[in-house]
Amino acid sequence: MKIPLEDALASSKAAIARERSACRRMPVPLRLSKLRVASPLGEGL
Numbered sequence: 001m002k003i004p005l006e007d008a009l010a011s012s013k014a015a016i017a018r019e020r021s022a023c024r025r026m027p028v029p030l031r032l033s034k035l036r037v038a039s040p041l042g043e044g045l
Helices: 005-026 026-038
Strands: none
Touching: none
């Protein structure tokens, strides 16, 4: 089953939005380490 690119992008954007709102409720150190893990660059954030 192939998912259209637009759908994949929309669902990943929704997932990112959920992650961000979850991150806002976390203490900052946890949030930063989560960002570092989540981003491929790590240093860019």
